[in-house]
Amino acid sequence: MTAAAGLGYALIALGPALSLFITVIARKPFLVLTVLTSALLWLISLIVLAGIWRAFLPLGSSVWPYALLLITSVGFQEGLRLVFWKLYK
Numbered sequence: 001m002t003a004a005a006g007l008g009y010a011l012i013a014l015g016p017a018l019s020l021f022i023t024v025i026a027r028k029p030f031l032v033l034t035v036l037t038s039a040l041l042w043l044i045s046l047i048v049l050a051g052i053w054r055a056f057l058p059l060g061s062s063v064w065p066y067a068l069l070l071i072t073s074v075g076f077q078e079g080l081r082l083v084f085w086k087l088y089k
Contacts, residue, residue, distance in 0.1 A: 038084060045080045049073045 025031045052073070059065035 034088065041080060041084055042077075045077050049076060 021035075025035055053069065056065070056069060059069070
């Protein structure tokens with residue numbers, strides 16, 4: 001029963017993304033490569049940001065250093081997304 005529930009939960013969670021992948025992306029090999037490349041780039045950016053967070057933590061009890069680090073992290077990821085878009089075009 002636990003395996004059936006786990007499979008059901010996984011299908012509920014991953015169903016929309018899987019159906020979108022099968023119906024739209026899987027038919028075009030270039031889109032598959034683009035999705036895989038963007039996912040890899042996103043994971044690399046998360047690893048870099050995790051290293052930056054690890055270097056600066058703990059910052060103390062104030063909220064402002066954490067807010068600044070969070071804003072910097074979001075800006076870094078959005079900048080990397082812009083670079084990927086420029087390389088794609």
